[in-house]
């Protein structure tokens with residue numbers, strides 16, 4: 001599971017959870033892979049990502065080296081910055097570990113790179129449950 | 134001249150999946166292939182959107198998300214969910230086999246995604262068959278998930294409807310959503326539901342296969 005995936009996950013649908021973001025990330029096995037750098041893609045992705053959540057997640061698994069703690073002002077033209085973000089978003093791959101809801105502490109295991117985000121019907125708000133809406 | 138990538142959606146290589154894999158995972162059939170054909174015809178529109186985040190719900194073998202990930206290349210981060218763990222694994226393998234990347238997650242629809250208008254492209258070939266409500270239940274520990282690939286409950290709409298309810302919050306102000314339906318799902322009514330979330334619906338492909346009247350619906354907003 002790449003950190004870009006982590007960045008768009010939330011546990012807000014759980015009962016009693018009001019924000020559910022960002023999920024805490026614990027990694028027991030991490031693989032670093034090579035992904036071709038596409039500066040335009042990274043640059044266009046910046047407005048969509050929650051940068052502090054990305055930074056925190058990278059830090060929590062010890063892969064924040066080289067990543068500035070805030071978005072650079074001139075990021076579109078700052079290849080060093082974009083490369084650092086590219087690395088953290090796409091090249092750091094969590095093979096196993098878990099994601100944890102920051103409010104309820106509910107854990108979601110990551111196995112062979114796939115997070116299991118399934119919850120029981122009684123854990124979610126009516127509107128999201130199979131019988132809801 | 135258009136580059137090759139703008140015109141063609143190649144059917145992914147699925148030779149790594151065996152007959153026993155298809156005991157647990159939906160094997161691509163007419164609905165999947167009609168979906169691929171329709172997406173290919175719409176590819177220049179999809180390119181014009183320049184999607185950055187894409188999501189396929191219910192990816193099964195991964196045939197659709199892999200084909201789209203390949204067609205869009207490194208300009209779009211393609212993600213996929215399935216409720217069936219075997220499908221998640223198959224999707225991951227299919228992407229790998231075809232030298233692309235699809236981020237797989239085991240999830241009920243899109244329920245654990247950030248609902249803040251981030252996704253540009255959404256694809257769903259849902260369980261659309263009309264069945265009893267009982268057939269929608271999740272399997273016992275160790276049981277098969279395969280019935281969830283087609284069992285759609287009343288009107289074949291029960292799973293789809295749960296997604297339709299909030300696509301407006303999942304998708305970007307300018308976004309595309311493609312959905313597979315059969316006549317019994319009442320496509321007109323689906324279009325009506327989504328028009329309230331700002332989406333314009335069109336039928337972009339139809340085919341009659343045995344006793345199914347399949348259609349592919351495209352919903353767009355912000356164009």
Ligand SMILES: C[S@@+](CC[C@H](N)C(=O)[O-])C[C@H]1O[C@@H](n2cnc3c(N)ncnc32)[C@H](O)[C@@H]1O
Nearest residue numbers: 161165191192193215216217241242258281282
């Ligand atoms: C008709 S199959 C389509 C598979 C593949 N996308 C294709 O076109 O060949 C429907 C898929 O949706 C999945 N599915 C059913 N209910 C789901 C749910 N609530 N959340 C996520 N996936 C679901 C099934 O496991 C199955 O893989």
